[in-house]
Amino acid sequence: MNILILTMFFPLLSFCLLSVSQGKWIETISASIGLVGIGMSTLITFYFVCGFCHHTCSYDSFILTQELGSWFKIDNKLSVDIVLRLDGLSLVMLSVITGIGFIIHIYAIWYMSGYEGYARFFAYTNLFIFNMILLVLSDNLLLVYFGWEGVGLCSYLLIGFYYTDYNSVMKAFKSFIMTRFGDIFLICALFMIYNQYCTLSISALLKLDSQNLLKNDMSMWISIALLVGCIAKSAQFPLQSWLISAMVGPTPVSALIHAATMVTSGVYLINRMHSFFLVTPFILYIISMIGIVTAVIFASSALFQSNIKKILAYSTISQIGYMFLALGEKNWDGAMYHLMTHACFKALLFLAAGSLVRACNNEQNIFKMGSLYKSMPFIYICFLIGGASLSGFPIITSGFYSKELILMSMFDHNNYWFLCFSFIGVFLTAVYMFRMIFIIFHGNVFIQPKMSYKICQYLPLVILLLLSTCIGSKLQLCLLNSMSGNNYHEFSYNKVYVIITSEILVLCGIWLAYLLWFSSGSKIRHMIIARRPIELMNRYLILLNYYGWGLDWFYKIIFIKPYLFVAKKLFSYNDIVESGINIFILFLNWLSRCLICISNGKLNWYIASIGISSVMILLICFMSL
Structure with a gap:
């Protein structure tokens, strides 16, 4: 029996039970229901992972499907079937979703x-x-969109x-x-796909060869959407x-949705629909550009x-940029x-940050912590x-192996400009991470934590x-043990200096953070910013970086203020329209009262009305002669 549907059934059942409880159950029961729902999905996923690891076929040929029936049909033209598909790509995502x-x-x-x-919360x-x-x-892409919108709704909640x-x-x-803006483009892409190929089935779309896709003039627009x-x-x-603003939610939410799962759904969808991007190489180049800039x-x-959760949020944005960069290089x-x-x-950093913030009386400013090691x-x-x-610290961490795979892919494709900018990102990552660590755990004492x-x-x-650690990297690599064209463990001598350069930059970044933000770093920082020109440059550079390069200000000027201006004008215009409507309503009330007076049930009044009406009709007839 195919038990794939149970991975979704148990979380949905837990949601229904917790919703029915309306918060009246004790915390132990609510937590148990919420945990069991996810736990059962995790066990089923582990079962599929074990089956995959013992599968005799390759990574690309591992496919399981389960048909659940038909959702709806329209005149035998549009048929949406509820079919679940588990292959190597979806198994990776399923492992991350349920495991983390x-x-x-x-x-x-x-x-x-x-x-x-x-x-x-657990619901x-x-x-x-x-x-x-x-x-x-x-x-089916329509069901994918249904889940896509559901994820956005849960994120909002x-x-x-x-x-x-x-x-x-x-x-x-x-x-x-902001996420709805992207969802509009996604549904437009679905409309164009169905208009051109008369199907929304992912399996059917994956069977299309590049020649069929190239014959279609809409491939470019589908890829853009x-x-x-x-x-x-x-x-x-x-x-x-929007991701920076999302940090106001509870820390487990930040770890689950805005670091490990939801924000990576875009990476998954590009990978899933990669056949459309393969026939539009210019869009792949744009993906790489967006990734490296981000x-x-x-x-x-x-x-x-200075806010610990914002630092981790910006690091999430930056690291997903590396994933987009890899996608643009066809390094799926x-x-x-x-x-x-x-x-x-x-997830480790967010949960550790949650423990730290809770111990420090919900203080999130790293400069108000210190010497907590x-x-x-x-x-x-x-x-x-x-x-x-x-x-990407060498050898002992899992991030080293995955990040070096991306860097070596750019080297293999001779994209040296992207590689150079990636090195800059590697250096900055080491600096800001260990800046945060040194300030929190080796700075001046400002607060006494309450341990739990x-x-x-x-x-x-x-x-x-x-x-x-490297232990986790080996476990995760089992799911990608058939990476076509990516023989990661077969290093060639011309790739060695790429790895050495990257790791030297990591160590230099840690060393720079040690000099500037360790216990004696304040003197060195004062020496660096003592000169007036550098001080002015630092001032504007810091403000630009602190406010996310001014994009929120740009959106406020371009979108929010014009919208509010139009809304205020419409509100003033609405007063005039409302007054006209009120006058018309008063006229209707007066007319209804007149009709009520006429229909009073008195015979003499009816005879008089007939006589007056007859005289008026005769006068009109004589005047028209």
Whole structure:
């Protein structure tokens, strides 16, 4: 029996049960229901992973399908069947969604305890997991879009989880609007695909050869529409600012949705629909350009942030930029490999940050923390391993293997400009990550943390800590053991200096962060910014980076202010229209009262009315002669 449908059934069942409870059950029952729903999906996914690892076929030929019936039919022209498809690509995403989701749910049992809406939180997260699984397993693009929209809705609900806070509600609204912009382009892409190929089945579309795609003049527009939808969902330049605003949600939400799963759905969709991009090489080049610009400029933005969650948010944007860069280089497996490693070490960093913020009385400003390595040694180790993996520290971290695969792919394709800018991003990543670590754990003491020792808090951190090392990289590589054309372990001598250059830049970045932000770094920083021209340059550069390169200001000028201006004018015009409508309503009321007076039931009044009407009709007739 094919049990693929059960991966979605259990999270949906948990959502329904928690919704029915209306928060009246105790926290233990609510947490158990939420955890069991994700846990069962994780076990089923593990079953499929084991089957894949023992499969005799190659990575590309591993396909399982389950037909659940027909959704709807329209005049035998449009037929949407509910079919689930599990192949190598969707198995990778399913492993990340359920595996990381289960770990984060364990952590959330401790983190969300005592907060209002405890059951509501687990209901939202289970609904999110359901929609995310629907997105990656559906064999029909319309069902993919259904899951895509469901993921956006759950993101809105979870970002605005603290709905009594006006700032959280507005940030949730901003995120919802910006992602809807991309969703409009995605649905347009679906319309064009069906118009040209008369099907929305992914299996049927994947069977189309390049000649059939090239014959179609709409391939370019389909690729552009798909790309815009993926850029908005994956928070890439220039539609990335919603992800920074999303950090107002609970920390488990940031770890689950805005680091490991939802923001990577754009990477998955480009990979899934890669046949359309292969016939439009110019769009692939644009994907690479967007990826490298995002990776570099938002790594520099992270360097000037003081909020710990914003630093991690900018790092997420930057790392997904590397995934887009790999996709533009046709390095599909390299992008998915980095997606997997990134999900582990970024979830580790977010959960460790949540423990840190909770211990420091919800303080998120890194400059108001300091010298915490003695009081929080395990959290310090988590930050060191997570930060080293994010930076690509050699040999011992999983991020090293996935990031080097992307860099070597650019070297193989002779894209030296992209490679040089990638080196800049590698250097900046090491600087901003260890800047944060040194300030938090080796700076001046400002706060005394209140420690907590709960199994639900530390067990997820231990698991993610192991997955962020080289041990995790080997486990994740099992799912990509047939990467076509990417013989990663077969290094050639002409690639050695690429790896050496990258790792030298990582070590230089850590060393620079040590000089500037370790305990004695304040003197060196003062010496650097003492000169007036450098001080002025630093001032404007810092402001530009701190505010995300001014994109929010740009959107405010171009979109928000004109919209508000038009709305105010329409509001004034609405007053005039409303007055006219009110006058017309008064006239109708007066007319109805006159008719009521005429229809009073008195015979003499009716005779008089008939007589008057007859005289008036005769007068009109005589006047017309």
